[in-house]
Amino acid sequence: MQGMTPQIIIVLGIMLVASVMLVTELVRSDVVALLTLSALGLSGLVGPQDVFAGFSRPAVITIMSVFIITAGLERSGATRFIGHRLLNLAGPHEGRLIPLIMLAGAALSLVMNNIAAGAVLLPAIVGVTRQTELKPSKLLMPLAFATMLGGMATLLTTSNILVNNALREAGLQTFSVFDFFPVGLPLVLAGTLYMLLVGSKLLPDHAPAGAPRVATARELSELYGLQQAISQLYVCGGSVMAGQTISAASWSEKLGLSIFGVSRGGKILLPPEKNLVILEGDIVLAGGEASSSALEACGLIRTVDPAWKGDLASDEVGLIELILSPRSDFINQTLKQINFRDKYGLSVLSIWRKGAAMRAALGDVALQWGDALLAQGPRDKIKILRADPNVLVLDEDDAPDVQPRKAPLAVAIVLLALALATANIFPVAEAAFAAALALVLTGCLTMDDAYRAIEWRAIFLIAGFIPLGIALEHSGAAALIGHTLVGTLGQLGPVVMAGGLFLATTLVLQVVGNVGSAVIFAPIAINAAQQMGADPRAFAMAVALGTSMAFLIPTAHPVNVMMMGPGGYTVKDFVRVGWGMTVVLFIVVMIALPIVWHL
Secondary structure (H helix, E strand, O other): OOOOOHHHHHHHHHHHHHHHHHHHOOOOHHHHHHHHHHHHHHOOOOOHHHHOHHHHOHHHHHHHHHHHHHHHHHHHOHHHHHHHHHHHHHOOOHHHHHHHHHHHHHHHHOOOOHHHHHHHHHHHHHHHHHOOOOOHHHOHHHHHHHHHHHHOOOOOOHHHHHHHHHHHHOOOOOOOOOOOHHHHHHHHHHHHHHHHHHHHHHOOOOOOOOOOOOOOHHHHHHHOOHHHHEEEEEEOOOOOOOOOEHHHHOHHHHHOEEEEEEEEOOEEEOOOOOOOEOOOOOEEEEEEOOOHHHHHHOOEEEOOOOOOOOOOOOOOEEEEEEEEOOOOOOOOOEHHHHOHHHHHOOEEEEEEEOOEEEOOOHHHOEOOOOOEEEEEEEHHHHHHHHOOOOEEEOOOOOOOOOOHHHHHHHHHHHHHHHHHHHOOOOOHHHHHHHHHHHHHHOOOOOHHHHHHHOOHHHHHHHHHHHHHHHHHHHOOHHHHHHHHHHHHHHHHOHHHHHHHHHHHHHHHHHHHHHHHHHHHHHHHHHHHHHHHOOOHHHHHHHHHHHOOOOOOOHHHOHHHHHHHHHHOOOHHHHHHHHHHHHHHHHHHHHHHHHHHHOO
16 A cells, blocks of 8 residues: 555645635635636646546536426425425424424425425425414424435435545446435434434524514514614704705715605605605604714604504515525625615615624625525515525515426426436436426426526536545545555444444534535545445445534534524524434434445
């Protein structure tokens, strides 16, 4: 066995730098992947034929196809129908809802992207909590965990596809679609039982701010503390704010206030247009904090308007909650930079972050993962917002452009593709691609919809990191690390080795994410198996299962982050519930993996 060589030192150095950049988030993850790709190519560790080969690998084609299939199922209304039927079946009973939510989330994740599976059920679950005494905090973490559990039972998960690609690169037999199912199903069942019997008692029993039983507009405003935070400001004669439009008067810049409405002549204008001219005698409904001296200097005084009954919505104007989707373009941008009000015709009244409502100077707040926003605006504008992939609207109103008549056809196409791949009639990539194309040709979604459905950041992230796996293999780094592992854990047998790989992948996952952990550990596991004379697919599956163990911290997987705002969760909540889930699943893996793969 060769020792440390210059090539191994360089590839491990590149991997270390990439890992640090991913952890510190100094650079976007997809950019880190492209920098890694460039470094590997320029250093000569990967040949010209392999530097950009990631973009044409079957793994990338499969992942792109899964994105399109997910969109086709959503646009046809098939997933929405399944989710609502299951929730209606459970009724307002936590003991029934938790297992049904988890089984539904896991089932959808068999053929859908994990994030999309969570996004499909999230509005329906929030709707259930608003019509019952149940709290979102009791149901949304189980949903997030369920989507990851479902990903353990199918090949059609990003990290599993990458591990399968490593087997293909090594010239070994690859996994079929449901090779994961014999181990994954016990994991789904064990995880569901844990959440029902133990996890549900550890979940926080609260909503973001004491959620109401039924989310009327007034109750939503109370939920975000707007009823107490809204100032009713009388515009005095001679006020410098009078005679100017709202935008020209710069209420936010001068006073740190956001205008929610204007009371004029006994009528409430909700929300006022930016070009509305404020008149003397108007009463302005504003959110934010401004000192009495600042108000007085602008000719404004606090008052009580008898015409305003506390409502921030009407027949024409709605009040909605929304959250940022995990790969939203709005992350780290302010509402001003997004030009949110002009783009959507809606005003953000409050932002919920880490257990508290923010109401002052919202236009200058950089949006983050897990933020929940309360927005106000015309109901026709809200319908347009629902179609934007950057946000998820948290209610059960009809989704835009859903074609329920196409649902049976969409489901049939996907099931046929799964059958063809499972029977090895066609490779997984070809079957998935054919299904995606069939969904377009049959009108389940348009080609433009298909392009929009693909998470291009994820594609560049995956394609950029695939050469790292090639470099680990070709440089001898994977063999060296595998030899080291065999010399330690290998003496205790293949079962202990598989368990060690599973735990190592689980720990690294919390830091670098599922893509990074899959690319790093898959070639190491394959080399270790070959040196021990074990089935490489068994060790590869241990790594693949470990890449879905994002239960300990919310930032380990975007679907966790997506639930933080609506569920009112903190990092401690995930740690408290997730460590037990991790222990239970580790035990199940150590039992099921040797039985299924004959270790």
